[in-house]
Amino acid sequence: MKQFVTYRRVSTAGQGRSGLGLEAQDRDIRLYLDNYADVPHEVLAEFLEVQSGADGDRPELSKALDLCRRTGAELLVAKLDRLSRRVSFIAALMDDPKVKLRVASMPNADKFQLHIYAALAEQERDFISMRTKAALGAAKARGVKLGGNRDVLLQRAEAVRRDAQDFARKVAPIVQPLRTSGATLTTIAEALDGAGIATARGGKWTATQVKRVLDRL
Template identity: 65%
Template sequence: MQHYVIYKRVSTADQGRSGLGLAAQGRDISLYLETYSPEPFEVIGEYLDIQSGKDADRPELLKALDHAKRDKATLLVAKLDRLSRKVSFIAHLMDDPKLDLRVASMPYADKFQLHIYAALAEQERDFISQRTKAALRQAKERGVKLGGLRDATMKRNKVIQLQADKRAEKLENVVVPMRQQGATLRDIALALTSAGIKTARGGQWQASQVKRVLERLEKQ
């Protein structure tokens, strides 16, 4: 029988009390168990932390890890960022031969793929935090005070293009190898979405958007 230890995490006490985020995690975990898990299976433990994903010292996570390894169960989380937002922490878990880990939203991902997704997600978060300041700084360096609506529009468009170029560069080491290995645009879009990487507008990836990223990289 397949045994599971489930771990969930929300970032704030308000989320913990209201159930915000927990319902979605529970839904994804249930979907994995009902659709992808070998049968029969049994959930032998559930743990919840109300704490930032940046903190590695989370008491319930430590209990969940110990429980899973002690009983030779699979640690199951809804999304990779519920486990941690630090790629170094994810890598440490991947190197543990006693730990079997599954991510509900990426049911077929192996440890190597999860490591790549963790690295991408961390990179994306850093990029998002820096891109606005960088774009404004570069726009300022390229010109003087904007003189009119047309100038402002042109300048804004340049900033948008700069952001798009930088975003494409951040994804190059993933989308290009996947494409070269025969992955479809849809496959790549699903992989980016599963990794928790948002589009420029904060949505999920579509094949057409992956195509534009690849075309942008070809022009650079």
């Protein structure tokens, strides 16, 4: 019987108390277990961490990994960034012969694909950070006062990003299985339109919009 150890992580205590982020992780893990895991299967234990993904010392993750090494169970996470945001950490974990990793949102991905994804995600985060700093520097050079307005703009940008992420998660149960099965972006767009599902702005789907959703997932 296939055995799993699940690991979920939220960055703040507030998220843990409110359930923010946990609900989506629970949903993705359940989708994987119901649709992709071997039958029968068993969840040996569930671990929850309230800590930043940048921190290397996470006691709950250590417990989960220790249990996996002792039992041969697979470590199941909803998304790769719930495990860590550092590609070096993920690479080291994948090199551990006693740890088998499974990512619910990428159910058929092998170790090589997960490693590539982690590296690309880290590069994207670094680029976004540099781009933000460059934009702020250019604004300051033009005489734009940074401070209160900057905080408001950042809050608005974060709200937009969060809304887009939430919408992507809503359509994930349709988009991800189709993409995993080899469907093109255009085919997925047509399937969403055919199912009567509008875009976040209430319009028709295009291949570009589908790609954006997949990127956010």
